Amino acid sequence: MKTIKQNMLYKIYLVAVSIMFYVYTADAQFTPIGPGDYSTDSYELLVDGNDVYADGLFINGQDMFSYGKFDGTDWNKLGNWAFVIGLKTSSIKVGNDIYLGGIFSNATGDPNMDNIARYNITTNTWYALGVGLNGGVQSVVQMGSNIIACGSFTDAGGDPNADYIAKWDGSSWSALATPAISPTLGTTFVNDMVVYNGELIFGGNFTNILMKWDGNSFTNVPGWNFNSYGAVRKLLVDGANNLYVYTDANVILKYDGNNWTSITFSGNVPPGNYRIVNDMVADGTDIYIGGSFLNAMGINDADYLIKFDGNSTWTAIGGGLNDNVNDLEIANGKLYIAGLFTDAGNNSAADKLITFDLSGSNSINEISNAVVSFSLYPNPNKGTFIIHSEKTAIFELTDITGKVIKTYHIQGTALQVNENLPAGMYFVRETESGIVQKLIIE
Numbered sequence: 001m002k003t004i005k006q007n008m009l010y011k012i013y014l015v016a017v018s019i020m021f022y023v024y025t026a027d028a029q030f031t032p033i034g035p036g037d038y039s040t041d042s043y044e045l046l047v048d049g050n051d052v053y054a055d056g057l058f059i060n061g062q063d064m065f066s067y068g069k070f071d072g073t074d075w076n077k078l079g080n081w082a083f084v085i086g087l088k089t090s091s092i093k094v095g096n097d098i099y100l101g102g103i104f105s106n107a108t109g110d111p112n113m114d115n116i117a118r119y120n121i122t123t124n125t126w127y128a129l130g131v132g133l134n135g136g137v138q139s140v141v142q143m144g145s146n147i148i149a150c151g152s153f154t155d156a157g158g159d160p161n162a163d164y165i166a167k168w169d170g171s172s173w174s175a176l177a178t179p180a181i182s183p184t185l186g187t188t189f190v191n192d193m194v195v196y197n198g199e200l201i202f203g204g205n206f207t208n209i210l211m212k213w214d215g216n217s218f219t220n221v222p223g224w225n226f227n228s229y230g231a232v233r234k235l236l237v238d239g240a241n242n243l244y245v246y247t248d249a250n251v252i253l254k255y256d257g258n259n260w261t262s263i264t265f266s267g268n269v270p271p272g273n274y275r276i277v278n279d280m281v282a283d284g285t286d287i288y289i290g291g292s293f294l295n296a297m298g299i300n301d302a303d304y305l306i307k308f309d310g311n312s313t314w315t316a317i318g319g320g321l322n323d324n325v326n327d328l329e330i331a332n333g334k335l336y337i338a339g340l341f342t343d344a345g346n347n348s349a350a351d352k353l354i355t356f357d358l359s360g361s362n363s364i365n366e367i368s369n370a371v372v373s374f375s376l377y378p379n380p381n382k383g384t385f386i387i388h389s390e391k392t393a394i395f396e397l398t399d400i401t402g403k404v405i406k407t408y409h410i411q412g413t414a415l416q417v418n419e420n421l422p423a424g425m426y427f428v429r430e431t432e433s434g435i436v437q438k439l440i441i442e
Helices: 004-024
Strands: 030-032 045-048 051-060 063-070 076-077 084-094 099-106 115-122 124-128 137-143 145-149 165-168 174-175 190-196 200-203 210-215 218-220 234-237 242-247 251-255 260-264 277-283 286-291 304-306 313-315 324-333 334-339 353-357 374-377 382-390 392-398 404-411 414-418 424-432 438-442
Touching: 045 084, 045 324, 045 334, 051 084, 051 334, 051 353, 063 099, 076 424, 084 137, 084 353, 099 145, 137 200, 145 190, 174 286, 174 374, 210 324, 218 374, 234 277, 286 324, 286 334, 324 424, 374 424, 374 438, 382 392, 404 414
Parallel strands: 137 190, 190 234, 277 324
Antiparallel strands: 030 353, 045 051, 051 063, 063 076, 084 099, 099 115, 115 124, 137 145, 145 165, 165 174, 190 200, 200 210, 210 218, 234 242, 242 251, 251 260, 277 286, 286 304, 304 313, 324 334, 334 353, 374 382, 382 414, 392 404, 392 424, 424 438
């Protein structure tokens, strides 16, 4: 046990380290996410306003924990979640709850808290979801009133059809549809999923590789004929409502709702690694890609992180990193990055959990596709803003996943919008031209 004097010295040390971090990175593009003991790599990030939730190895006073919250000053333990062995791979926030999926068992000492758990922010308490899942979780999303998990599990909640993907309705697990997903020889996974145009798109290394669920049944995704490219690993929807699919063949497939195009992604794989892309995230139509690669697309310093403009241009970010990127999130005008790296942009303080300021390269009112035909102001705002259009048009307000929140019809004039939205980044899209502008809610 540490003495009071030792604790005081330790806190002084943390403050000093924090000051050194921020002094060192004041002019740097990569910034550490607070002081902490990042002695293990981080796989999962969730940004909620000014709070950051992440996995790692954190120490705060007498507390040591493997998943916590950074409140802008310190990393804090969540409820009785201490050091839980295993991976945390996906999380979402729904209301005051955080749903955390991964590969872990008996979290917080609860024998039913296997591979998925719910944390309530208000009560600071963890809860099991039924009897848990009997295999790992790769992704968690919300669709309607259901929480959907996918991964390697079978028979979720005892439902023999709830294999690899299942929905939680608040009280029990069940299959999405019958018949169940057809497994492949060997280990079967559903690796990722996104909500696209009101339907759930999911992919992995099962028989059909990529499928969709419309709320009732499984069907094929229109135009998909790329099963020869191997398993689907990651999915993404950008701000212009394009679907991106990354496969084992290191090919990124882009679907605009009508047509598919293929984008070959290349990079040198560092020794000991086998997969190139670990995550993709969209900032409008800019796609940030993180993983385990060096000199991606033949660009010096495009190490472990690169940006694609959605058309043909690839760009290195901040001088690159020195090891794997596992997870990417965009919020508050920043790119949040989690991984195994111990240096980013030649900043040795940028270790495991960092941010990259996007404001220098992407202005808030950046136009992604064409000449400006409408304007948003004020921007940023607190949910009240004006859309000024040069013509009669239909506009969609979407979140960062591409999910349409609201549709507005403007008769060649200005419309004042009042929306009660959580703080974060959104997009306004003119449906005819496809022009997209970023909208920041504070």
